[in-house]
Amino acid sequence: MTPGIVATTVAKIANPEGPGCCAIILTIVSYLLIVATFPFSLCMCIKVVQEYERAVIFRLGRLLKGGAKGPGIFFVVPCIDSYRKVDLRTVSFDVPPQEVLSKDSVTVSVDAVVYYRVSNPMAAVCNISDFSHSTRLLAATTLRNVLGTKNLAEILSERESISHNMQSSLDEATDPWGVKVERVEIKDVRLPVQLQRAMAAEAEAAREARAKVIAAEGEQRASRALKEAAEVISESPAALQLRYLQTLSQISAEKNSTIIFPLPIDIINNIVSK
Known part of the structure; x- marks a missing residue:
């Protein structure tokens, strides 16, 4: 048995999943065809992938070592190599x-x-x-x-x-x-x-409730302010007269022909008591 055959047999035993004899023969024939048809074979051997692409190469069904190829030019062997482009863009x-x-x-x-x-x-x-x-x-x-x-x-x-x-x-x-x-x-x-209508009705009711609460709080604050103002005016009769004159001045500024004279409440009380 020659040394070459012995070496091949030992390699197959050491790596049973490696390429067989048919694969080796096809690879040799493919390279011979490339050399025989050079430079026309370059059109079939040279491939290009874009910057955002990568090429995954399979040789006789096995994934080629070295990872994905690209970007740029890469080399494939006709008949035994196949490749698939993968786009890396989002x-x-x-x-x-x-x-x-x-x-x-x-x-x-x-x-x-x-x-x-x-x-x-x-x-x-x-x-x-x-x-x-x-x-x-x-x-x-x-x-x-x-x-x-x-x-x-x-x-x-x-x-x-x-x-x-x-x-x-x-x-x-x-x-x-x-x-x-x-x-x-x-x-x-x-x-x-139906759910949209129910949620709209609920939101409208909530807005109305908040509006009523805000209006009630405003009236409460206004009544407290009026009470404090009445207490201040009651301490000085002249303050009531000044307030009366200020009101007449505001009415006359609007060019109204009607002037309202307020009647003191004390006079009405005296008339009613008699």
Whole structure:
């Protein structure tokens, strides 16, 4: 047995998952074709990816070592290499409106928007068949799960907290896929028409109640001020006369032809007593 065959046999035993004889033969033939058709083969061998893209290369079905290629020019071997481009830019999508039953048994329709990007191109290609579609489905499911633990008041007032919880849950679930969820925003919360009318009636009643309380407090303060003013005027009869003259001056300033002379209450009391 020749030394070359012995070396090949030993290598196969040491690494049973390595390329077989057929793979080696196909690789040699592919390189010979490249050399034979040079320089025309360069059109098939040289590929370019943009700054925001990466190329994951498979050689005979196996992931090529060295990680994703790019940006710029990279080299592939025809017939034995295949590659897939992955976009690293941030992608946004709308989560369809979800009918959610809140913690206090109120049905609401909520939609959101999710921003994500690919952080690990090799995991995004090898660990899941379609990371974009899977992320969309997971976002819709997570939205229902998170809102199901909140009551209506929390859904309406704590949108930022709900968005943060959704982002944390999605980011943890999509990390093995090589996907990074950057932001989640709750767009709109739609309530049933009957519930909207009930809430509007409740808010209107609350506003009317507050208005009545404010008016009553104003009247109470005004009555106290009038009482204090009456006590001050009663201490000096001249103060009442001065107030009377001031009132006549204000009436005459408006160019009115009618002048009102107030009748003292004491005179009326004397007439009634007689």
